[in-house]
Amino acid sequence: MIPKILVFPGSNRSGAFSAALAAAAAYELAQQGADVTRISLSDYPLPIVDEDLKAQSGIPDNAMKLGRLIAAHHGVFMCCPEYNASIPPLLKNMIDWVSLISKDDDRPFKPWSGRYVALGSSSNGKFGGIRCLNHVRTVMMNVGTQIISEQCSVSGAAEAFEADGRLKDERTQAMLAKTCNALIAHCMMMSGR
Numbered sequence: 001m002i003p004k005i006l007v008f009p010g011s012n013r014s015g016a017f018s019a020a021l022a023a024a025a026a027y028e029l030a031q032q033g034a035d036v037t038r039i040s041l042s043d044y045p046l047p048i049v050d051e052d053l054k055a056q057s058g059i060p061d062n063a064m065k066l067g068r069l070i071a072a073h074h075g076v077f078m079c080c081p082e083y084n085a086s087i088p089p090l091l092k093n094m095i096d097w098v099s100l101i102s103k104d105d106d107r108p109f110k111p112w113s114g115r116y117v118a119l120g121s122s123s124n125g126k127f128g129g130i131r132c133l134n135h136v137r138t139v140m141m142n143v144g145t146q147i148i149s150e151q152c153s154v155s156g157a158a159e160a161f162e163a164d165g166r167l168k169d170e171r172t173q174a175m176l177a178k179t180c181n182a183l184i185a186h187c188m189m190m191s192g193r
């Protein structure tokens, strides 16, 4: 069985460090045998989550597209920027919209339910955005995903990546490889082998 993993950064900023980490994670996951889909949330713009809007016009098309994409993968690797020690609104808004999905074509459908999720963070600061990860972890547990323990934080992100996209620092690269390995292992277990 080849595990299918969805990878995305929680930033649409040009030159985003989390996009660089998503590229490095996608490369590492593929090296370890996963079938990887890497997306950008800029291709799925969403309004701010709003229950009145949901009552009037339902779940936005882009949230349904993301929900179906998430459900079509065994696991997700999310690369999170840190805003004020927590989750940036782009990422939280997307997580929230997908959490509001309850059916597709009149069949029960909870895209986050049972997905394995691995987390990475990046920041140009010393802590590599690690403080946001506990918050993301709590949110992802609440929406029904299985969060894996291993995670990867990239500090000094402006200088952390080689021109070919790989991480310069061996320990950080090893942390990324370990996180990818754990995600793949959990996805294989989920599929029964």
Ligand SMILES: Cc1cc2nc3c(=O)[nH]c(=O)nc-3n(C[C@H](O)[C@H](O)[C@H](O)COP(=O)(O)O)c2cc1C
Residues within 6 Å of the ligand: 009, 010, 011, 012, 013, 015, 016, 017, 018, 019, 080, 081, 082, 083, 084, 085, 086, 122, 123, 124, 125, 128, 129
């Ligand atoms: C509103 C805001 C709050 C931020 N708070 C933090 C923070 O708490 N810790 C940190 O390391 N960087 C913080 N930053 C800087 C971000 O880490 C930096 O902008 C980073 O490049 C964002 O991720 P990206 O490169 O993936 O877009 C903040 C940036 C913004 C816009």
